[in-house]
Amino acid sequence: MISLTSLSHHYPGGKAIAFKDWQINKAEQWLLLGESGSGKTTLLHILTGILKPEAGEVRINETSIYNLSSKKLDQFRGRNIGIIFQRPHLIKSLNISDNLVLAQSFAGLPADLNRVHEVLSSLGIAEKKEAYPNELSQGQLQRVSIARAVINKPTLIIADEPTSSLDDKNAAAVLALLLHQSDINQATLVVATHDKRVKDAFTNTYQLA
Numbered sequence: 001m002i003s004l005t006s007l008s009h010h011y012p013g014g015k016a017i018a019f020k021d022w023q024i025n026k027a028e029q030w031l032l033l034g035e036s037g038s039g040k041t042t043l044l045h046i047l048t049g050i051l052k053p054e055a056g057e058v059r060i061n062e063t064s065i066y067n068l069s070s071k072k073l074d075q076f077r078g079r080n081i082g083i084i085f086q087r088p089h090l091i092k093s094l095n096i097s098d099n100l101v102l103a104q105s106f107a108g109l110p111a112d113l114n115r116v117h118e119v120l121s122s123l124g125i126a127e128k129k130e131a132y133p134n135e136l137s138q139g140q141l142q143r144v145s146i147a148r149a150v151i152n153k154p155t156l157i158i159a160d161e162p163t164s165s166l167d168d169k170n171a172a173a174v175l176a177l178l179l180h181q182s183d184i185n186q187a188t189l190v191v192a193t194h195d196k197r198v199k200d201a202f203t204n205t206y207q208l209a
């Protein structure tokens with residue numbers, strides 16, 4: 001269970017952004033919607049432990065994440081939160097497998113090549129294990145970023161505009177893979193997007209004013 005309570009934030013010189021309370025149960029799939037400038041990125045940063053809000057609390061399972069020391073918070077994020085960005089940020093000098101092993105190591109976990117294979121297989125790209133990021137297509141790279149996000153079996157998968165740089169076919173494939181990965185890993189999924197192609201796949205919506 002994830003809960004956001006009495007959250008608000010304000011950037012220096014800007015006006016305060018207040019976020020309505022939000023409770024998310026295990027393995028639910030949510031869409032985060034809001035006009036440009038309404039605070040989606042701010043909320044995702046707060047939810048992922050990157051930006052400490054001025055007020056309020058974020059609890060993921062039993063942990064109030066901003067009460068952790070910064071070292072503990074880093075490790076908590078690595079183990080419990082998987083993030084997918086609009087464009088994949090992979091290390092170019094490492095092959096796909098090593099990029100995933102690096103994500104295990106950042107979370108303080110030992111290298112687990114069986115898990116790497118399992119996740120890449122579930123995304124249909126196991127044969128690309130030894131390839132380097134510049135040898136993959138845009139759609140394949142987006143699958144690798146999903147693999148990296150779920151490699152440590154996170155409680156929460158967050159995707160920020162995951163489909164907006166993809167064509168219709170790849171956007172549909174990536175969305176189906178996100179929903180499937182959330183199901184098989186029993187992970188909560190939050191997708192922030194403007195992409196109208198994505199909206200019908202979700203029943204739960206958190207709308208920013």
Ligand SMILES: Nc1ncnc2c1ncn2[C@@H]1O[C@H](COP(=O)(O)OP(=O)(O)OP(=O)(O)O)[C@@H](O)[C@H]1O
Binds near residue numbers: 035039
């Ligand atoms: N680092 C910052 N310093 C000052 N103001 C900021 C900063 N980041 C965001 N803001 C302001 O906070 C508000 C919310 O921004 P945010 O990026 O969260 O919106 P958004 O909903 O993600 O927008 P978009 O869909 O356009 O990406 C905006 O008014 C923005 O100008």
